[in-house]
Amino acid sequence: MLTNQIYLLFSAVLIALGLAAFFLARARASHLRMNGTAMVAQPDQYAWFSVLSTAGPALLAAALGAFVLLLLGADIPILYLLGASLAVAVIGLLVGLVQVRPDFHARQAIERVIHGILAAAALVSIVTTLGILISIVFEAVRFFQMQGFWDFITGTTWAPGNSFLAAAGRGAENASAAQFGSVPLFAGTFIITLIAMLVAIPVGLLAAIYMAEFAPARVRNLAKPVLEVLAGIPTVVYGFFAAITVAPIIVDVAGFFGLEASFNNALAPGIVMGIMIIPFISSLSDDVINAVPDSMRQGSLALGMTKAETIASVVLPAATPGIISASLLAVSRALGETMIVVMAAGMRPNLTANPLEDMTTVTVRIVAALTGDQEFESAETLSAFALGLVLFVVTLALNMVSVIMIRRFREKYRTNDL
Template sequence: MQTNQLFLIFCSVLLLLGLAAFFVGRSKATRVRASGTSMHAQPDQYAWFAVVATAGPAILVSALGAFVMLLIGSEIPTFSLLLASLAVAVVGLALGIKFIRSNFHARRAIETVILWVLAGAATISILTTLGILISIVGEALNFFQMYSFWEFITGTTWAPGNSFLMAAGRGEGASGGAEFGSVPLFAGTFMITAIAMCVAVPVGLLSAIYMAEFAPSRVRSFAKPMLEILAGIPTVVYGFFAAITVAPFIVQVTGAIGLDASFNNALAPGIVMGIMIIPFISSLSDDVINAVPDSMRQGSLALGMTKGETIRDVVVPAALPGIISASLLGMSRALGETMIVVMAAGMRPNLTINPLEEMTTVTVRIVAAMTGDLEFDSAETLSAFALGLVLFVVTLVLNLVSVIMIRRFRDKYRVNNL
């Protein structure tokens, strides 16, 4: 029997056991309560406790078995694992029914289970982050054993193709060998991200202020969903728009004023990425501005301030921590974007301050390194992990800075309103 069929049978049997636990548990709790005995919870709560006692351990056993197979690599027969899980479910059903008595707090037990489930979800997210970091650090250290970390951080030339010539025994034809200076990559990443934020933050924030403070309900009900549609457009569509429409338009405009722009330039993907992240900043900022108590607006207007002054001096400062968080989310999206950059800015590492020239980003080089035909332990492939590690650190620093800024603004606002 195939694994999919076994899993379907397992889910069906577990569902039937859960239904049996619910109805039997509720029936028993109802009888105990009808006899005049005082109970600490409602019959439905005892019934749900029986369901949790039946399905919870079974799901936990099957999940632990799958994790052991994945982690250790040992083969556990699927039929035996699912059969053991169902046996645990039957035992849990018997114990859950047995615990239905007057002195048992079913509500507290359910709340304890919910608490552990929430704590487990938080732990999984933390462990996932640690797992990602460990996997990146391990391979990045292998790369730094081949090339200097200082040269990687401060180097201004990225030419990993020479490493292939050296590995093939033709290193004499490559002047200076392979060079892994990451400065051009991070310069392109930060420049394109800065252009995107210069587009997204003003437009997103101003549109959020308009929808929250000025727009009639009919306009708001139409404009906000239309604006949020931009978040659902695939990035490859944005890439086509940047390469076919925005980049040629930039070339024509700059040529009309006497400037020379390449069809692969940093300005086009920056503008299009800014358009792409407008919904994130606008929607979140709109929610935060609407969360500001209306009494603050009324108090400001009662003191003689105009509506514009109220928005500038009261509403926006109160919502500033949320606006910063929304901007950070948009920045993180821009830092990790790849497709738009590939299609509109090219893949050539170029250290320049001119946004009209061809540039590339860290994520583009990571994709190029991981999708090549080189061996996994080659320098060019391992350089992707080094770039990912530095990008991870940069993103972490940005998050820490944003948290500090949010706390300062929040404390300042709280002190000013005591």
């Protein structure tokens, strides 16, 4: 039989067993109830528990069996695996029918199953993060065995040279000293991110204040969806806009003031990236400002404060934790942006504080190291994992700082509230 036919047959049989479990359990529970037996749950609850006990273990057995076989590198006998899963489903059906008894709390059992599913879904993010970290750390350690950690952290020159030839055993053909100083990459990353935040935070926060406090309902219902459209535009479109429109304008403006600017400069992608992440700040800040109790506004106005003073002294301090969270999300989005930087800022690791010159970011170098005809064992390719690890640590540090700031603002707010 074809694989698709086997899966279709398995699904049909499992659905049939589930339906049988539902109707048989409900009929049994209804029969006991009609005979005057006091039941601790409703017939439908016993029925749904039987469905869960039938389909749940079968699907879990199939998934775990496939995972174990893949982990061992063995061929998956699909027919036998699905047949065993159906046998588990039949056993589960019988267990579900046996549990239809007066003292069994079917509703609580269903709630425990749902609680476990929700906990497993929450655990997915943690396991995924650990998996990402472990996969990065192992390859980064291999890189640091080739290159010194301190030189990587403090070095000011990024020049992989012909490290990929050395990894392929041809290093003597065109020898060159490879240098993996990451300071230019992180400097470019932080400069472009800073420019983006200088654009996004003021504009996004002011837009959120206007929509939450001043805009009529018609304007708000129109402006907020239009503003959020910016988040749905592909980054490659922003890259075209930065390279073709914004960069030439910056060159012309700089020339007007007697400054020299490169067409590949950091200012253009920073500005366009800031425009791109405005919705992240404006939308979340708008929701946070709207969540501030209206009684606080009314109390402030009743004490004689103007609307502007109320917003500055009451609303924004109360909404500060949410605004910090929105800003952190925008910073993380800016740190991970690649396409706009490639198209508008270039790919040259340039250690400079002048935003009118070309520079590159960590994510761009990661993409460059992992693409093309490169030897995976080379230091240049493995450097992508080292860069990713340091960027991960930097992002984690930003998260920790933001959490501390949010807690302090919340404690201050509670103290003032008391």
